[in-house]
Amino acid sequence: MAYKRSALMEERLAGARERILLATRALVAAGGYRNAPVTAVAAEAGVSTGLIYRHFPSKADLFVEVLTAAVEHELRIFEGIAAEDLPAPERLRRAITAFVRRALAGPGLAYAFIAEPVDPEVEAERIRCRRLFGDVFHRIVADGVATGSFPAQDTRVTAACIVGAFTEALVGPTAPSRDAVGDEDALVASICQVCLRAAGG
Amino acid sequence: MAYKRSALMEERLAGARERILLATRALVAAGGYRNAPVTAVAAEAGVSTGLIYRHFPSKADLFVEVLTAAVEHELRIFEGIAAEDLPAPERLRRAITAFVRRALAGPGLAYAFIAEPVDPEVEAERIRCRRLFGDVFHRIVADGVATGSFPAQDTRVTAACIVGAFTEALVGPTAPSRDAVGDEDALVASICQVCLRAAGG
Amino acid sequence: MAYKRSALMEERLAGARERILLATRALVAAGGYRNAPVTAVAAEAGVSTGLIYRHFPSKADLFVEVLTAAVEHELRIFEGIAAEDLPAPERLRRAITAFVRRALAGPGLAYAFIAEPVDPEVEAERIRCRRLFGDVFHRIVADGVATGSFPAQDTRVTAACIVGAFTEALVGPTAPSRDAVGDEDALVASICQVCLRAAGG
Amino acid sequence: MAYKRSALMEERLAGARERILLATRALVAAGGYRNAPVTAVAAEAGVSTGLIYRHFPSKADLFVEVLTAAVEHELRIFEGIAAEDLPAPERLRRAITAFVRRALAGPGLAYAFIAEPVDPEVEAERIRCRRLFGDVFHRIVADGVATGSFPAQDTRVTAACIVGAFTEALVGPTAPSRDAVGDEDALVASICQVCLRAAGG
DNA sequence: CATGAATGAGAATTCATTCAT
DNA sequence: TATGAATGAATTCTCATTCAT
Numbered sequence: 001m002a003y004k005r006s007a008l009m010e011e012r013l014a015g016a017r018e019r020i021l022l023a024t025r026a027l028v029a030a031g032g033y034r035n036a037p038v039t040a041v042a043a044e045a046g047v048s049t050g051l052i053y054r055h056f057p058s059k060a061d062l063f064v065e066v067l068t069a070a071v072e073h074e075l076r077i078f079e080g081i082a083a084e085d086l087p088a089p090e091r092l093r094r095a096i097t098a099f100v101r102r103a104l105a106g107p108g109l110a111y112a113f114i115a116e117p118v119d120p121e122v123e124a125e126r127i128r129c130r131r132l133f134g135d136v137f138h139r140i141v142a143d144g145v146a147t148g149s150f151p152a153q154d155t156r157v158t159a160a161c162i163v164g165a166f167t168e169a170l171v172g173p174t175a176p177s178r179d180a181v182g183d184e185d186a187l188v189a190s191i192c193q194v195c196l197r198a199a200g201g
Numbered sequence: 202m203a204y205k206r207s208a209l210m211e212e213r214l215a216g217a218r219e220r221i222l223l224a225t226r227a228l229v230a231a232g233g234y235r236n237a238p239v240t241a242v243a244a245e246a247g248v249s250t251g252l253i254y255r256h257f258p259s260k261a262d263l264f265v266e267v268l269t270a271a272v273e274h275e276l277r278i279f280e281g282i283a284a285e286d287l288p289a290p291e292r293l294r295r296a297i298t299a300f301v302r303r304a305l306a307g308p309g310l311a312y313a314f315i316a317e318p319v320d321p322e323v324e325a326e327r328i329r330c331r332r333l334f335g336d337v338f339h340r341i342v343a344d345g346v347a348t349g350s351f352p353a354q355d356t357r358v359t360a361a362c363i364v365g366a367f368t369e370a371l372v373g374p375t376a377p378s379r380d381a382v383g384d385e386d387a388l389v390a391s392i393c394q395v396c397l398r399a400a401g402g
Numbered sequence: 403m404a405y406k407r408s409a410l411m412e413e414r415l416a417g418a419r420e421r422i423l424l425a426t427r428a429l430v431a432a433g434g435y436r437n438a439p440v441t442a443v444a445a446e447a448g449v450s451t452g453l454i455y456r457h458f459p460s461k462a463d464l465f466v467e468v469l470t471a472a473v474e475h476e477l478r479i480f481e482g483i484a485a486e487d488l489p490a491p492e493r494l495r496r497a498i499t500a501f502v503r504r505a506l507a508g509p510g511l512a513y514a515f516i517a518e519p520v521d522p523e524v525e526a527e528r529i530r531c532r533r534l535f536g537d538v539f540h541r542i543v544a545d546g547v548a549t550g551s552f553p554a555q556d557t558r559v560t561a562a563c564i565v566g567a568f569t570e571a572l573v574g575p576t577a578p579s580r581d582a583v584g585d586e587d588a589l590v591a592s593i594c595q596v597c598l599r600a601a602g603g
Numbered sequence: 604m605a606y607k608r609s610a611l612m613e614e615r616l617a618g619a620r621e622r623i624l625l626a627t628r629a630l631v632a633a634g635g636y637r638n639a640p641v642t643a644v645a646a647e648a649g650v651s652t653g654l655i656y657r658h659f660p661s662k663a664d665l666f667v668e669v670l671t672a673a674v675e676h677e678l679r680i681f682e683g684i685a686a687e688d689l690p691a692p693e694r695l696r697r698a699i700t701a702f703v704r705r706a707l708a709g710p711g712l713a714y715a716f717i718a719e720p721v722d723p724e725v726e727a728e729r730i731r732c733r734r735l736f737g738d739v740f741h742r743i744v745a746d747g748v749a750t751g752s753f754p755a756q757d758t759r760v761t762a763a764c765i766v767g768a769f770t771e772a773l774v775g776p777t778a779p780s781r782d783a784v785g786d787e788d789a790l791v792a793s794i795c796q797v798c799l800r801a802a803g804g
Numbered sequence: 805c806a807t808g809a810a811t812g813a814g815a816a817t818t819c820a821t822t823c824a825t
Numbered sequence: 826t827a828t829g830a831a832t833g834a835a836t837t838c839t840c841a842t843t844c845a846t
Contacts, residue, residue: 123233158391161392254816596761
């Protein structure tokens, strides 16, 4: 009976873990770090605060996992695109389009990606995530330079600029997107155009 | 004698005010909003917490002023450049160069500009500041399009992308600048190049 | 086992809540609003300050509840007396006697009833409470006038005067009660006499 | 020249002292103790905070003096009335009328008289003041009993009740006066009637 | 495993009082 | 005498974390 219960418990635990992550993501997406005190996460997930600490060593760890999970999936998509057998400019266009469309669909990710989560541990993870994104774009740009699609350039700088460019165009306050979300296609096209030009394509 | 004392008082007051602003700026630059509780600011400035509230109605106001002060000067320089009688691409290059050089000299500004200060009041000011920067670049890009220096494009999107690009290249975690600050000229040149290409110049 | 724990928890919670209320009441009775900062209440109740905020949204709410609780029971007694099938003068006599006796037994209530709690939210409640007391006496006096036990008069003014009269006689600084609590019966009789005469009975 | 300046200074000082007292009274009347921090008093009086401490040992002393001054004048009027060669009931009527009319004209006194000033030192003075008022009414009532105008009674209790009655009718929350200030004469008459009846006249 | 009451270290803010000028 | 900048203790409230059940 012990292992049987243990199995049930594990299942229940897994369910709780998932619910906690989802609740955290929802609260952060809705109102940022400040909107997600542990008690609120517990309430949203329908668990006790104590249970959160059974699944995560600290609040920072919980946030790190939420951020990582949010980024990981996108990253895999990007890496798929980056690895495709297509000209670099086309891959760049596709990667940016994918990111922008996904971000416009669910603002949570973009927010988490840009926002300063205040807690140093989480901030470190955010930096790591942005770097991962930068790496993908760096690979594409470097490829493009190697194959002659893009002119010679400091590919690190270009990759950083591209990540900054579409991020700001999406979530930044300078962004035109918020006001005119209506014409999403045009926005995506414009951002792609700018980023492609930035890489020299 | 009255005016002499008055002058002295003013001087001391100004001194304290200035010290508070400098302390805040230093702490924020070093570790963001969370690194600058009122007590820490007071300690850093060498004053009491109460004195901070004699000079600033609230902590948010203090932060807003720090941010505004940090941005205002740059903005004036930019506006001067934007208004110069030069081809748009050249103005764009100059504006970006000015920003990047200044940011590299004092990393505090760039940080303050990018960081999410959590407090809604301060966040509002940050948004305003980014918009102001965006406006300057929008003007240049729009000019360039009008005079044929740049191709037709969504100038709002381009402006946002440019601001995002050089900001990320400077302070973003994808940024190459942190590791290789040594070759500042090359970095500045690279960022300019990318941004000019982004505008289509 | 679940319900057992639940019961225990509730009991403990109720205990803490009760202890907080009692501590607040004791401190306010001893020295007024100023004598009851949250830290002092916590210390007196033997709990942490944080726990107070788990049970009460704010300090003002805590004070309001203390005041309300202190008044509510008396009020129910009064309303019972006011509704009795007796001549108005007799009901008036009984109501005053009940209040005075209870107040002499525990001076806390009278204090809370009279004291200006400085905080607007609490002050509003105090006003409401006095009005409720006034309403009871108004009803009795109006009844008396209707049935001819009392002469025609401005019953609102009379009710206010009666509440003010026995309050002052009890807790007011003009009060003789403090010095000569010994002869409680005589004091009660005197106050009743004065108030009955005031109503014209 | 020394004494000449000294004279000037004294005069100026006296002026300042008066202005401080007036400013305090105005602020307290407008919004109570909480509305009169030392800095606000200084601003209202047009002096520095430091000067306040040259004239008054502490804030509590300042408040005590304001309260005392506010009460003293009324008290002298009452004592005049109490000493008049008239029947006790008439003197009682006159004293109450005088108080009520003055209080209705300027709500500041009544407020100061009833309010709990929170600070123990000031509270002590408030108690003393109420006692002084009580004494006046006690003298009148005792006279009335001695001369047969009023029946035998506990004159101390009656005096306290009368002070409480007209105070509550004036400033208390049960009070009808606030809503229907229009008919001042009727209110004054009603209060007098009730209080006279209370004394048995 | 699960609960949630309890903790207590901080955070922002206020204000009576002092003291160098 | 007069100033008002400066102090810092006190106050209300928050929230990550723990632990007895």
